[in-house]
Amino acid sequence: MKQPRRLPFLRIALLLAAAVALVAAFIWLAAQKPAAQGVEAPPLAGAPIGGDFALTDQDGGRVTNDSLKGRYRLVYFGYSFCPDVCPVDVQRMAQGLQRFEAANPAAAARVQPVFVTVDPARDTPAVLKDFVAAFHPRLVGLTGSEAEVDTAKRAYRVYAAKGEGTDAENYLMDHSAFIYLMDPDGKPMLYFERGDDAAAIAAGLAKWVR
Template sequence: MNRQTMLRKIAPPIAALALLSACESAPPPEPPLAGAAIGDEFTLTGEDGTPVSWSDFDGQYRTLYFGYTYCPDVCPVDTQRAMAGLKAFEQDNPELGAQIQPLFISVDPARDTPDVLAEFTDNFHPRLIGMTGTKEQIDTVTDAFAAAYTIEEPNEAGGYLVGHTNITYLFGPDGNPLAMLPTDEGPVAVAAELEKWVR
């Protein structure tokens, strides 16, 4: 076998090896919200009436959604999709799924008492924790977490709607933001997004 023939035979395996090596050394992708100024320490009232702080979940991944239990459509749909996606992820990755703590903060503290929140969260996931507080506390937390809400004028019956940011955030074990969960695309997309960042 001459030198040229030998080079032709070994060139493809060497090229494949180089390509494999390049793939293996490629850095993992950066989370979309890496470095974003979202999040801060807080303490609110949990659905069992006891204080709940952001730092209580240090070392765990966290999902966080701002909404309210009297929401006629957006909040139940977003929460159902996020929690169905989490359940699917837990089923495929039990150990990793157990490291995710889902959280729901009410932007309607006048109506969302701890008991009301507990009834709401129990419909979606057994580990979902609802939180409430004074309007001043909620204003501080929404500001820190890049969320907003507006309480509309009551109707004749005294009911009212609350306009709010409908983003489900995913945070890492250090409390820093990682990504937004695509609840608009359904539970399968949510589970796929969790798969990318929860390791």
């Protein structure tokens, strides 16, 4: 049986490091832009992150950047077959939102949590329906064709590629992992890293969600 193509570990590490460096560069460039007098600008203000996409949610409905307008979004790219990192990251995102909901339910109601798969071949709407239900009742899971998912990945500057596996159905995905907070117009505000716990996410939401 033909074995799947294996990406050298060093190449994967370099690509992931490049993705992190790219986002860091966007943050630095955004920080150089002066904010309006007396108004603190979000850390990612002006960064070229986000944009048009058209994907399918866990119920078979179409979701686009425009259909989410008017709501803040917590956006995470991952995949449901991930054995460890993605479930932990999505749980942190959900728990951070839950803390914010407890402190400020009216503002929290304006925040839409979104999970976008980087593995559309396996993450069908039915698979995502079970996955997102385990984390938050309002979490939307998005999938689509490979081309549609690639468009969303490019818009959000997300790196993802197949890693090692034993066959075509059993493989891991290597991908960058940030939780983005986007404003009601779909513009980037800030991102949370893996080291940011639920309390840090709740604090970020409390600071920037109006």
